[in-house]
Amino acid sequence: MMYKDIKVIAFDADDTLWVNETYFRDAENEFAKLLNDYETENKIHQELFKKEIENLKHYGYGVKGFMLSMIECALELSNNQLDTNLINRIIEIGKDMLEKPIELLNGVEEVLQTLHGKYKLIVATKGDLLDQERKLDKSGILKYFHHLEVMSEKKVPDYKKLIGHLDINPSELLMIGNSLKSDVLPLLEIGASAIHIPFHTTWAHEMVSEKQAQSKDFKTLSNIKEVLAYL
Known part of the structure; x- marks a missing residue:
């Protein structure tokens, strides 16, 4: 198993779990x-x-x-x-x-059902706390998660703080998300693992250069269901 040390899997929310x-x-x-x-x-x-x-x-x-x-x-x-x-x-x-309805992305609930109980699952996202709590509550998938972590930023210091809260080693955390800038590159920098699942639309603020995107230390998958082949 490539991710044999993983204890906690963190999922980005917007455009990873649901449309945003x-x-x-x-x-x-x-x-x-x-x-x-x-x-x-x-x-x-x-x-x-x-x-x-x-x-x-x-x-x-x-x-x-x-x-x-x-x-x-x-x-x-x-x-x-x-x-x-x-x-x-x-x-x-x-x-x-x-007031938009929550539209789960294809395969999300299947993946959460499969991984629930094997790992501690959390949501690690940016945004407004009230709005993200509302979306998670309306999504029908709240039951799969240990907790929701709403971060003001998703940079190296923020992930270090998260790892401290979780009381784990960086190597025991896997992040799954759609943004290279927020969900992948900072994790690799601190020694954690990351899986990139691109969404068809990306906010310009989350774009990274081609050079930044060339790291070989993470997997890019086309659908969240593909993570089950590695976990």
Whole structure:
């Protein structure tokens, strides 16, 4: 067994267990159409992304921070002349996102059923705590997990802190996720294991260079069900 030392398997949530980025892309497109009297849709997308990145240090990740970034971006693009009806519509876009049904990705429950009891399973994700708890509760898969770990960032210090909380060695942790930047490369740096399962849509902030992606120390699989061949 390649992962013979593993005691804990951590799963990323968004776009690993369930669909998420697709809803953000749909919301961005709706936002751009709302404001197309002020700028081209391409420019609106660019400005919104810049505003999101600028605001990460204030709001963190998640729908609520995204809503605030949309409002700030709209006010700036309109030179603070934005109609209040448009502000209300932007808030509605965010609320609609928070009420989206949870769409599990293919094979997720089968994998969790198989691994449950053999390993300690946890969710390790970024985002808004309330929203991630809501999604996990609505997903129907909460019963498989020991606990939910919502991290402000997923970088080396954050994973070291997680390993400390779990009271395990790095070699005893396997992370499964869709982001090379957040779910794979930091784990390899601290001596843990990682499996990459790409999602068809990736937020630009999670992209890495081709050089960074060339590490041979992790597996890339096309579907989460394939992990069962290694565990």
